[in-house]
Amino acid sequence: MRRIWIFMLPLLLPIVASAGPLPDGGITVQEVARSLQAKGFQTEITTDKDGDPLVKSTLEGAKFSVYFYECGGKPRCKSIQFAAGFAMKGAFDADKAAKWNRTKRFGRVYQDNENDPWVEMDMDMEHGATTEAMTNNIDRWVVVLNEFRKSIGR
Secondary structure, three states: OHHHHHHHHHHHHHHHHHOOEOOOOOEOHHHHHHHHHHOOOOOEEEEOOOOOEEEEEEEOOEEEEEEEEOOOOOOOEOEEEEEEEOOOOOOOOHHHHHHHHHHOOOOEEEEOOOOOEEEEEEEEOOOOOEHHHHHHHHHHHHHHHHHHHHHOOO
16 A cells, blocks of 8 residues: 555645645736646636736636736736626626626626626735635636626527
């Protein structure tokens, strides 16, 4: 039995090494991308129109992005936002958005300037963030995005 554990230890080290606290000051684009990839998501790292980091991915064909805020030109950003929009004018009117925002704890929804429905979920990553919390937030985002897609028929 001991030989099996000795043999398996090197295989388990990357899993153990990746779990734990993140440094104060926020999260990097690479850490977010790795967390998504560990959950089976493909990622594309790029930048947004302001030059801040941006991660693009998909969930069952639905595109979403992870925006980074309060970076101050540094690699660690204090907060992130998962966001997905759908080109479906009027698919989610103001009454539906108000009901969603009133009855759902996670995920804020609205219509953009073209009346397309959007869902967003913010995360504070400045102090006390962990890789486990990031994984939990990804799981939460999957639930939020899937519920939103059902509500708009996507």
